[in-house]
Amino acid sequence: MTLRAVDCHMHIFGDQKDYPFAEPRSYTVPPAGVDAYWKAVADTDIARVVVVQPSAYATDNRCTLDALDAFGEAARGVAVIVADTISDRELAALHARRVRGVRVNLRSVRASAAPVVTVLPKLDRLLAGSTWHIQVFCDAEVLADLAAIQPKLGVPLVLDHFGSIDPLAPDRHVEDMRRLVEGGAWVKLSGSYRISTGPGGAGVADLARRIHAMAPDRMVWASDWPHTPNHSGATASSDTVLQYQPLHTAGLYHAVADWFPEAETRCQILQDNPTRLYGWSD
Numbered sequence: 001m002t003l004r005a006v007d008c009h010m011h012i013f014g015d016q017k018d019y020p021f022a023e024p025r026s027y028t029v030p031p032a033g034v035d036a037y038w039k040a041v042a043d044t045d046i047a048r049v050v051v052v053q054p055s056a057y058a059t060d061n062r063c064t065l066d067a068l069d070a071f072g073e074a075a076r077g078v079a080v081i082v083a084d085t086i087s088d089r090e091l092a093a094l095h096a097r098r099v100r101g102v103r104v105n106l107r108s109v110r111a112s113a114a115p116v117v118t119v120l121p122k123l124d125r126l127l128a129g130s131t132w133h134i135q136v137f138c139d140a141e142v143l144a145d146l147a148a149i150q151p152k153l154g155v156p157l158v159l160d161h162f163g164s165i166d167p168l169a170p171d172r173h174v175e176d177m178r179r180l181v182e183g184g185a186w187v188k189l190s191g192s193y194r195i196s197t198g199p200g201g202a203g204v205a206d207l208a209r210r211i212h213a214m215a216p217d218r219m220v221w222a223s224d225w226p227h228t229p230n231h232s233g234a235t236a237s238s239d240t241v242l243q244y245q246p247l248h249t250a251g252l253y254h255a256v257a258d259w260f261p262e263a264e265t266r267c268q269i270l271q272d273n274p275t276r277l278y279g280w281s282d
Contacts, residue, residue, distance in 0.1 A: 065099075076098050076099070102134065159180065190224050
């Protein structure tokens with residue numbers, strides 16, 4: 001089966017002279033551009049991407065937006081904004097550049113993290129009536145808070161990286177995940193190397209199948225390229241450039257076939273679901 005697969009979560013990093021990193025931040029990395037991305041996924045069916053604003057740029061979305069221009073219609077974006085100050089005109093400009101969601105990062109820069117009960121309702125009001133979603137990167141302990149507030153939200157939630165659930169102890173948080181998914185949330189089956197040793201790590205395949213069974217039509221996959229260094233949320237030195245994790249990106253993609261041997265299931269996760277979530281027409 002030939003797919004037009006979508007990588008639903010990847011980042012682009014530019015030269016610091018053109019795109020300076022934010023202060024504070026939890027990591028500093030070298031450039032990772034559009035050409036390097038296509039090279040990394042050459043041995044895959046990936047035809048479309050979702051460029052997600054990384055925490056290192058905070059609310060300066062210029063690098064992400066320029067990447068969307070470079071990818072063209074093959075791309076959608078997820079930006080980071082300040083709900084209290086952004087104007088309708090600025091939101092419209094982001095939409096015109098193919099942004100379709102906003103990211104709330106409660107994990108990478110902990111010092112700036114606000115409670116979900118504070119930030120999510122503001123974003124929800126801001127996005128009311130749009131086709132956008134709110135993407136959340138958080139610790140698994142936060143899933144219960146998200147589940148409690150979700151019924152009050154009008155736009156969908158999208159959870160990064162398996163909701164950060166530990167595949168060796170999933171029962172601690174899987175019911176919170178179930179509440180979210182049954183309430184309309186989407187889940188990115190991505191970043192397996194952030195919750196384990198990788199897609200073949202102990203318990204990862206079982207967790208992927210368990211979450212997928214909750215709502216097969218709201219599961220998507222992503223590479224998380226270029227695989228930023230592990231970071232706890234602590235502020236890093238601006239002078240220390242860390243290297244990306246040496247992962248085989250195409251291998252992360254092909255591991256989906258181990259999780260889900262059925263071609264129809266893979267087509268749904270890799271192509272059909274993300275095409276619908278991010279608003280491609282075909």
